[in-house]
Amino acid sequence: MINNVLSKVFGTHNDRELKRISEAFLGPINSLEPSMEKLSDSDLSRKTEEFKDRLANSETLDDILVDAFAVAREAGRRVLNMRHYDVQLIGGVVLHEGKIAEMATGEGKTLVATLPAYLNALAGGGVHIITVNDYLARRDSEWMGPLYELLGLTIGNIQHDMPDDDRRAAYGADITFGTNNEFGFDYLRDNMKFQSEDMVQPTHNFAIVDEVDSILIDESRTPLIISGPAEQSTELYYKVDRLIPALKLERDYEVDEKNRSAALTEEGVSHLERLLGVDNLYDASHMDLVHHCQQAVKAHALFKRDRDYLLKDGEVVIVDEFTGRMMPGRRWSDGLHQAVEAKEGVKIAQENQTLATITFQNFFRMYDKLAGMTGTAITEAPEFHKIYDLDVLEIPTNKPLIRDEMPDVIFRTESEKWKAAVEEITEQNETGRPVLVGTTSIEKSEKISKMLGKRGVKHVVLNAKHHEREAEIVALAGQQGAVTIATNMAGRGTDIVLGEGVKELGGLHVLG
Structure with missing residues (x-):
């Protein structure tokens, strides 16, 4: 009640922050527009070196923000035929300040990112623009690339299956595009190398995360795992798999869909002991057998073809539950992938053992400055603040929203x-x-x-x-x-x- 009254009198925290940014930056940036329009392309490009000299002479990024944003806006108008709206300038400031900008669908988040990316790239150390898939990383780098190139900056694009030399060159650029998976795995691979000159990812200076709620919240605890082969026979997977169809749900095993787990019941254990011809499945000498049985039950009960994985060229290829995309080369650990391969009757690859692992949450907290943008962040604002110390600001739309959002319809079946x-x-x-x-x-x-x-x-x-x-x-x-x-x-x-x-x-x- 008291909070509602105070918000009406003084405005919400979001309103006050937007007012602060608008009053401090919009007028000065807009006032520079006529002079920027008169510059030739070469004069506009030379502004980049001028900014770098100012930084070298003890000025800060905040000191040159107004000038740099005005230059980036003019570059966008010339080479992309896109002029940053005032609300996009506000979004750019929010990102530069290391916060999350919530912007509605269609408000041009990709263009907004060019402002803080250009500004922060001037200081050296690299800027990483992180997207949810290779397609968007490639699209955004090609789409926004001409703006950066006009201003004399270099861009890199990390794609799946790139050799190390190409990755090193991409990370050496002023601005590097790539997916959260590629950045995370490059970090893990670097930590497994013996010489620093073999590493490809030099710094974690500033990251702008697109669809930040998907990456930093939905997938935050998803572990990135690099594994190597373990010396173990694969024949037992086939043997156990042939027994699973004889088991019945509820009687022999129970499934928890929400927690993605399946467990044998006492009757199920007795049933498997008879089928396998062993007296006590949980005897120390049969622990490996127990593991195979549990993974085989999970493979049959929880993992469905064309939902969790695809069969392609005789291999089980995982489908990412968050992006819906195939993840070639990725494998489930602890023998689960082998159990799924046995279920599908394809060739079983050797079981892997974990060599290096990190979660997205721990990886992104290594950056000196982190920012993000999405259309849906306000609902997760408390988590962003608690886990990453990131504030969320809701950016107004450039024009009134005219999308007609119909109510949800619920059906009986x-x-x-x-x-x-x-x-x-x-x-x-x-x-x-x-x-x-x-x-x-x-x-x-x-x-x-x-x-x-x-x-x-x-x-x-x-x-x-x-x-x-x-x-x-x-x-x-x-x-x-x-x-x-x-x-x-x-x-x-x-x-x-x-x-x-x-x-x-x-x-x-x-x-x-």
């Missing part, structure tokens, strides 16, 4: 939900309005695809099975008559541009 979804998609498609349908797994995306196929509705599916066509599918998703069925791999940072006449039809219709 899943089949009724699917029928209603197909009906709604069909109705919208008949008007020519593009439709984007979000699903939680490959399996569900293909289920709704089959139902639409029976109705004769033309559509495309974007999931880990078709990731090679991602850029093409996304480019066409906003065109008239387009129907796109996507897993969560398309839900983070993907820009869909509306085609001609779509705005008049009501814009993109999104169904989750």
Whole structure:
């Protein structure tokens, strides 16, 4: 009650911070715009060396912020045909101050990041711009690259399967793009090297994390693991796997879907002892056998093909539960991957042992300065502050939001939900309005695809099975008559541009 009254009188903390930034920076930056427009490209580029000289003469990044932001805005206008709005300037200041900027979908977070990235790169030490997948890292580096290059900065892009020399060169650039996984694994690999000159990731100076809630909260405790082969026979996995179908849920084993665990019951243990021909499964001499049985039960009960993994070229490839993307080369530990391979009847690779590991939470806390941006951070503000000492500021939209957000609809059964979804998609498609349908797994995306196929509705599916066509599918998703069925791999940072006449039809219709 008292807090509500005080907020009405003095404004919220968010309001006061936005007012502080607006009064301190917007006027001075905007006042420089006419003079910046008169500069030639070479004169604009020379500003970078001028800023570096000022820093060398004891000025700070805060001292040159106004001038640097004005230069970056003008560069964006010239080479990208994008001029930073005032709210984007505010977002840039928030990121430079080591905070999280919550910006609504479509407000141009990628462009906002150019301001603090340019400013902080001037001091040396490197700036890391971290995205959730390789596609976005490549897209953002190519899209924003001309702005940095006009101003004389170098950019690098870390991609999967890059050799060390190329990685070292990318990290040596002023601004480096890449995914959270690539940055984390490079750190682990560097810590396993014997000579400092063999390392590729030199510093942890300043990181701007895109979709920060996904990386720093949803995946914060996800361990990155580098493992090596352990000397162990794989035949036992096949032997145990053949016994699992004889076990019955509830009677022989229990499953906890929420905690992703499965455990044998006493009756299940007795059943396996009879099948394996052993007197006591938990005897010290059979501990290895117990481990195999537990992992085989988990593989059958908890891990589903086309949801948790795909079969590709005779191998089990993990699908990331957060991004919906394939993770080639990644393997579950403690024999779980081998148990899944046995279940699918493919060749079992040797079991691995952990050589190095770190969580995203511990990795990102090593940075001297950390900032982030997303469309959904306010709800996790207490966690950001407690774990990372990061404040969250909600940035206003450039124009009033006109998106029509409909209430959620709850159905009695899943089949009724699917029928209603197909009906709604069909109705919208008949008007020519593009439709984007979000699903939680490959399996569900293909289920709704089959139902639409029976109705004769033309559509495309974007999931880990078709990731090679991602850029093409996304480019066409906003065109008239387009129907796109996507897993969560398309839900983070993907820009869909509306085609001609779509705005008049009501814009993109999104169904989750």
